[in-house]
Amino acid sequence: MEHGEKNVRVVQSVQRAFDLLERIAVQPEGAKLSELADGAGLNRSTAHNLLASLEALGYIAQDRKGAAYRLTGKVNRLQRLDAEAERALRLRLRPVLQAVSQASGESTFLGLVSGMDYLCVDAVLSNKPLHLAVRPGERKPLVVEALGHALLATDPELAETVRGDDPDAWNLHAREIVEAAKLGFALDLDSQNAGISCVAVAVTLRSAIAVAGPTSRLPKARLIKIGEKIRQELDAVRPANQEWL
CATH class of the missing domain: 1.10.10.10 (Winged helix-like DNA-binding domain superfamily/Winged helix DNA-binding domain)
Structure with missing residues (x-):
């Protein structure tokens, strides 16, 4: 017609x-x-x-x-946050990225759900000679890394969609995602990139903060402490009696 x-x-x-x-x-x-x-x-x-x-x-x-x-929720995941909402979230979370990066000495970044991926939209890089150089604009599959696992563990509908889209990849990482749901944060202990470890905490269903760096500086116990620090800093700036967005 x-x-x-x-x-x-x-x-x-x-x-x-x-x-x-x-x-x-x-x-x-x-x-x-x-x-x-x-x-x-x-x-x-x-x-x-x-x-x-x-x-x-x-x-x-x-x-x-x-x-x-x-x-x-699948309809909402077809697009990123609108520009004003994304900007407001980034401004609100920028002090968290800075505080956590300073406390940990490692690179800290914010990722948003974008389809079956997460998109890095802000980052504070470590000033140490050897560090993870993540940059805004980088995109990674949700099912592969700790930041994505934190989001998948928080949103069952998103998890179901990703599992249906790539069941083989899901099966490879299912245990890590289940563990993230139990702990309230996701860990990557030198499993995705040789020599790099990471901890990630979901902020909303569509956003999460991660800290990553050399495994030599980030054993499991330290990653857990950094995860707790992310939560503390989020609590300090969390809007009173309202949603993040």
């Missing part, structure tokens, strides 16, 4: 699927099949097939068969 002044061809099934997503999004408690079908002008069978596809892809969910459909 044709749509719009620019004569852009819109695939009808895609248009209908997004229409259903938008209708679910404006219902805080979700919406049932009959309500969605009637509102979109679709027969129940067509609406059910579209909804089943969206559910299989992980964008919507039902608590039980016949219950209302609701959005999952």
Whole structure:
């Protein structure tokens, strides 16, 4: 079918699927099949097939068969934070990065969820001759490193999406992610990059802070202490009675 002044061809099934997503999004408690079908002008069978596809892809969910459909967190993970929100978070967390880097003597950085990766958006580098030179703009898979493990351990929906996207990589790191959920922080003890160890703490479902450096300076006991220091500094700047964003 044709749509719009620019004569852009819109695939009808895609248009209908997004229409259903938008209708679910404006219902805080979700919406049932009959309500969605009637509102979109679709027969129940067509609406059910579209909804089943969206559910299989992980964008919507039902608590039980016949219950209302609701959005999952996967929709939010399609994009980064908007520019103003990201800037506000970076400004609020910059003193934490500086304090933790000074206390630990190691490079400290902030990463945000970006699809199946995390994106480094701010960093304070160690002034020691031998240090991890992480830079804003660097991107790494969530399932591979400690910062990603901290985020996966905090957000079950994100974890389920990543596990479905790359089950082999997930199986390689599943034990570390489970351990991160138990401890409240993730550790990388010289396992991903030879000679480098790391500790990471989730700040929100979509952001985490990590400290990394030479394994010779970062045995497990020291990493745990640094993890505790990150938490202390976060508590010192955490907004009172409100969310980070």
